[in-house]
Amino acid sequence: MTRYTYLRPPSxxxxxxxxxxxxxxxxxxxxxxxxxxxxxxxTPSAVVDVQALPGFDxxxxxxxxxxRLGAGVRIDTVAQHPLxxxxxxxxxxxxxxxxxxALRNMGTLGGNLxxxxxxxxxxxxxxxxxxxxxxxxxxxxEHSYHAIFDTGPCHAVHPSDPSVALEALDAQxxxxxxxxxxxxxxxxxxxxxxxxxxxxxxxxxxxLIVAVRIPAESLGGVWHWExxxxxxxxxxxxxSCAALRRSDGVVRMALGGVAAGxxxxxxxxxxxxxxxxxxxxxxxxxxxxxxxxxxxxDGTRYKVRIAQALLRRAMSVLTAS
Ligand SMILES: Cc1cc2nc3c(=O)[nH]c(=O)nc-3n(C[C@H](O)[C@H](O)[C@H](O)COP(=O)(O)OP(=O)(O)OC[C@H]3O[C@@H](n4cnc5c(N)ncnc54)[C@H](O)[C@@H]3O)c2cc1C
Ligand code: SF4
Numbered sequence: 001m002t003r004y005t006y007l008r009p010p011s012x013x014x015x016x017x018x019x020x021x022x023x024x025x026x027x028x029x030x031x032x033x034x035x036x037x038x039x040x041x042x043t044p045s046a047v048v049d050v051q052a053l054p055g056f057d058x059x060x061x062x063x064x065x066x067x068r069l070g071a072g073v074r075i076d077t078v079a080q081h082p083l084x085x086x087x088x089x090x091x092x093x094x095x096x097x098x099x100x101x102a103l104r105n106m107g108t109l110g111g112n113l114x115x116x117x118x119x120x121x122x123x124x125x126x127x128x129x130x131x132x133x134x135x136x137x138x139x140x141x142e143h144s145y146h147a148i149f150d151t152g153p154c155h156a157v158h159p160s161d162p163s164v165a166l167e168a169l170d171a172q173x174x175x176x177x178x179x180x181x182x183x184x185x186x187x188x189x190x191x192x193x194x195x196x197x198x199x200x201x202x203x204x205x206x207x208l209i210v211a212v213r214i215p216a217e218s219l220g221g222v223w224h225w226e227x228x229x230x231x232x233x234x235x236x237x238x239x240s241c242a243a244l245r246r247s248d249g250v251v252r253m254a255l256g257g258v259a260a261g262x263x264x265x266x267x268x269x270x271x272x273x274x275x276x277x278x279x280x281x282x283x284x285x286x287x288x289x290x291x292x293x294x295x296x297x298d299g300t301r302y303k304v305r306i307a308q309a310l311l312r313r314a315m316s317v318l319t320a321s
Contacts, residue, residue, distance in 0.1 A: 002037050005046040011054065012210065016178050018048045020206045026050050028072065028111025031103055036116060039123055041131075050208065051108065059083055065216030071110025071209040076101070078109055078162065088214050090244055093225035094165035100234045110209040113163055113173070113189065114201050117156040117260070118236060119146070129153045130197060139297065145238065147194070148296040148303045149259040154194045155297065157257050159236045161227060163190070164256035167264055168242040169218040174211040175203060181210070190261025200260060221246040224317040226310050227256070239306040243314035249274055253290070253314060255307050265290045265311065278319050287311045 007024075009015040018024055023045030027033055036042045050056060056072030059081050067087050069078065078084055078095035085092045098104050098112065116122070119130070119138055127133035138146055138155050146155040166186045173189050175182050184202070193200040203209070222245040229235035240256035251274040253265040269290045272278075278286070287308040294304050 002040075002043045004037075004044045006049065007046055008049040008052065012056075012176065012208075015048055015050050015053055015208065016176060016206070018046065019208060020178050021046060022205075024048050024206075026110070026114075026208050028108035028114075029074070029106035030111075031106045032111060032115040040125055041116065041122070050110070056210070061087075062213070065219070067214040067219060069109055069212045069214075071108060071113075071211055073109045074105060075107045075109065075112055075162070076104035079104065087219040088165075088169060090223035090225055090242055091162060091165040091169060091171075091214070093223075094161045094227075094240070094242060097161050097225070097227045097237075097240070103234075109162065109212060112160050113166075113186075113209060113212075114203065115159060117154075117200055118159050119154075119156040122156070130156070142299070143297050144299040144302075145236070145257075146297060146300055147259050148291075148294045148300050148307070149263050150194060151295055151297065152194060154196075154260065156194075157259060158190060158193065158200055158261050160262075161237060161240060161256060164237075164240050164254050164262040165225065165242040166212060166214070167254035167262035168223075168244045168252040169214045170252060171218070172213045172215070173209055174213060175207050176210045177204065177207045183213070186262065187264065193260035217246055217248060217250070218244065218252075222318055224314040226313060228306055228310070239303050239310060241307070241310035241314050243311075243318055245274070245318040251318060253311065255310070258294075258303060258307060266293075273315050273318055276319055278315060283312050283315045283319075286315060 007018050025044045027047040027049045056070045058070045075095050075098045121128050121137040126137045128137040224243040227240040228238045237257035243253040251270040255263045
């Protein structure tokens with residue numbers, strides 16, 4: 001059993017001080033962190049409970065019109081909150097698709113974005129590339145839920161549904177440490193995740209996600225969210241799709257379940273969708289083109305067809321009105 005210190009700091013500054021200690025990790029709802037400690041994936045010296053930090057669960061509009069959600073907001077609140085439903089319904093829909101009601105009530109937005117991937121080799125202590133070894137056990141093994149883009153050295157996909165919607169919304173993540181605050185695009189949060197041996201996000205050990213910001217130009221518009229799962233009950237995405245036609249006409253589309261982070265479709269495809277006037281044939285052609293760079297493994301070829309089907313439906317919705 002791993003022994004660690006439990007800390008519940010009263011302020012953000014105190015939390016950042018606590019996280020600066022070697023081996024300290026942030027604790028959100030604990031729905032991924034605590035099982036990860038039990039599974040031996042992680043042996044922290046301290047867990048720093050950030051759930052009760054002042055303002056950490058606030059949702060509101062900034063002076064620039066952006067919608068700002070604290071990292072401590074529960075996933076269920078993201079799904080239900082009137083401001084999110086009115087202005088960023090795409091994110092609300094993606095949050096509503098997360099796991100079960102219990103997980104949505106427990107999980108926080110920050111924890112959801114920073115959760116580790118679910119590859120069973122990793123979770124069962126196999127010494128793979130992400131777990132002290134030098135190769136990917138899934139590559140020659142069972143990998144039917146794994147990536148089709150940018151695969152390797154790690155072929156796992158990131159499980160976060162909200163991250164896919166946030167990618168389509170051009171959202172930014174505010175990150176804080178004792179050194180100050182920085183802001184990064186959601187895509188930058190997962191940059192290099194397949195090459196990173198120890199984590200999937202580009203956070204330093206002492207950094208904390210404090211909020212997510214959705215820019216004013218991404219609020220409103222026409223949106224589409226769809227998630228395919230294998231089981232009839234709650235499940236991680238085989239493939240998901242978040243799509244948005246903003247009020248200014250710009251189109252953004254992203255896929256989940258296909259890469260080590262949310263996968264943005266090529267800009268040229270988004271621009272062609274934005275230009276409108278698409279018939280069924282041109283939608284088919286664009287869906288093919290969007291998946292042109294896919295390099296599936298033997299067991300993940302089926303995901304290419306699912307992704308194309310989801311994109312076809314998304315494009316039909318975005319161009320219908
Ligand atoms: C059976 C099951 C099904 C699931 N299905 C889905 C699904 O369909 N879709 C989906 O999106 N997710 C799914 N999840 C994941 C679940 O939603 C996450 O476990 C949860 O969102 C994590 O949030 P948390 O607040 O509990 O994070 P925690 O468990 O507290 O933390 C997770 C990780 O993030 C770090 N962390 C926590 N807060 C922060 C922060 N503010 N800044 C930086 N790092 C932080 C922790 O140190 C830890 O490494 C599922 C999980 C399970 C167990
Ligand atoms: S996909 Fe990633 S986590 Fe899974 S076995 Fe390969 S290297 Fe390990």
